[in-house]
Structures are given as C-alpha cells and as structure tokens.
Amino acid sequence: MVADRTLYDRLVTWYTSAKVQRRERRKHFATELRCISANGQTALRPDDLPLLFLTHNDAKLVPSLLAHYRKLGVTRFICVDDVSTDGTREYLLAEPDVDLWASSIRFKDARRGRAWREALFGLYGYGRWYVNIDSDEFLVYDDYENRPLRSLIDALEENNIRRLPAPMLDMYPVDIDAADVDQLKTRAPHEIADHFDASGYTLSTTKRAISVKGGPRQREFSYDLEMIKYPLIFWDKTCRFGASIHQPLPYQRNFPPVLGVLLHFKFFADYEKVFQDAVADGQYFDGSAAYAKMNDVLAETGALKLFSSSSVKFEGSRQLLELGFITPVPAASRG
DSSP, rough: OTOOOOOOHHHHHHHHHHHHHHHHHHHHOOEEEEETTTOOOOOOTTTOEEEEEESSTTTTTTHHHHHHHHHHOEEEEEEEEEEEEHHHHHHHHHOOEEEEEESSOGGGGTTTTHHHHHHHHHHHHHSSEEEEETTTTTETTTTTTOOOOHHHHHHHHHTTTOOOEEEEEEEESSGGGGOGGGGGTTSOOHHHSSSEEEOOOOEEEEESSSSEEEHHHHHHHOOOOOOEEEEEEOOTTTOOOOTTTSSSSSSGGOOOOOOOOOEEEOOOOOOOHHHHHHHHHHHHHHHHHHHHHHHHHHHHSSSSOOOOTTTTOOOOOHHHHTTTSOOOOOOOOOO
C-alpha cells in the first residue's frame, strides 16, 4: 500500500509539504534549553550515532532504555528531562554518554516537545542520522538482535531512504497487577510486559504520512490514537516536525517501503498512578484526554485487563516479520 502511491498522490504530498513548510518557517517557538551535564554539550564526531529522547519521571525504564540502544550502537544520548522528580534526572546526570538538558518551559508549551527536538538537532548538527524517541519507546527492526543500527542506516542510504517509519506496539503483561516495576531492575521491559495485540490494526496513507491505528488502547478505551512515528531520521535543514511528531516534514520522505516497530511500554502494575499523574500534569495531547478516558473506564470497571484473544507473546524480530509488523531490511554492501 505504501509503495503503490500514484503520481497524483505524490504531487499532492509535494504541494502540501511545500505549503506547510512555508508556514512553519514563519513560526518561532521558545525552547529555553540549557545543558546541565557537568561537562556541558558534547561535540559529535562524524562517526557518532546520537539518540535524542524526552523523559518525565521514567526512572523505572531509563536504565533498560540506555542498555537497549547502546547494544544497537548508539554512542551519544541527548535527553531533555521535563522536571522529573523520581530520580530520573539524577540517574542520567551520572551517565557519561548522556548530555542532559533542562528547560524552564514545560513539554506542552514546547509544542509537546517538538520545539525542543528541532532546537537540539540544530545544535548538534544538521546532515546526519538521529534516533528520535521518548523514554518508553524501544526500536526494533528486522534482525535487530544481530544487526546494529549503523548497518540499517547503510541499507536505508543505499536505497535512498531518509527515515524509518515504525508503528508503536503497546506492550502489556498477562497479569498487569503482578507486573511490579521493581522487576525492571533486573529484567528487560519486554520480559515483563511481554504481550501485544497481533491483530486489530488499520494501515493507510494520507497526503502527509503513513497512518496506523488500533491496538489495546483502541480496543479497551475506544480512543483513536495515531500509532506511527519516525524514530530513525536523517535530519537536514529542510526537516521540521510541524504540527505533529507523527508527520515530519518534508512529507515526501514519509512513505518508504521499510518498516520497524517501537515497542511501547506504558502498562505495568503502577498504571493507575501513571494515568492519574498524566491527567493531573495535563502535558499530553488535548490536555491528556487519552489518559482521562482511561481513568474514566477504570472507574467503571475497577481494573485494567488488556489480555484478549488477539494477544500474543513477544518473541523477537522474526515473529514481527512473519506477522507483517516489520519488513525485511535490504542487505547493505557496507555491512
């Protein structure tokens, strides 16, 4: 479906992208970022592979996040901590491969973090690849267990692809009340929240991007969330996030035939507190309306039960390939 876009579709995408880019160039947003790491901002080497992520009170996941992406070949982490109070900031300040940034404005006022991301890409350098995620998103792709990100990037470049789309798979445990977050100290998130919905998704294309919807949040809460992101992106001076992290500019680059997946970890035994804190904080889209809806459903049902007939246990990239969530990555002559 993605590869079969007509010439008319492509022309509409080009025209829409040009129009929105002109509008975005006229906008200016405050970021008020300052690097709070002891040694300040690190200058990237040409062979560095940087990862930019935003976090807020995610101390339970950050150690696993760093370990996952270090294994994939990330050499420098660039993080904006949005006023964490649970030890996240202190942990990251102690990590030598992390540049930690803070801001006097909140996530919502920074265009839900998009202004921070654009500003930091500019500071660290245009014309290079970045991994671009949140602290609860773990990128996987064809043979990620053995294939580093640099090899994936080589393959994308040889096929003239400048970003990798990845649907988010919401991960959850069979018994969510038994999934104590203390287990994350010794086990990877996918070993605890180890199931996902294997069916019940829709994939389509718009004039701006690929669109993927579905999963347990739609199934259980009837909330129509956009599930696609572009977590691996070549960032140059033509790039912007515009109105949505799900539709980066220029739009012409949003339709490659290669897909990865973001394993998305929101559901552990502390889910009630997570939902309540998100609603009270009000920083997410539409005043955290998705979390408010989840709270309303919980008030009616009394407990969160995500396991269903469409649930399967996560087994790795071969499984995702067979289920159609990811696509084969072409071999790269450089590795």
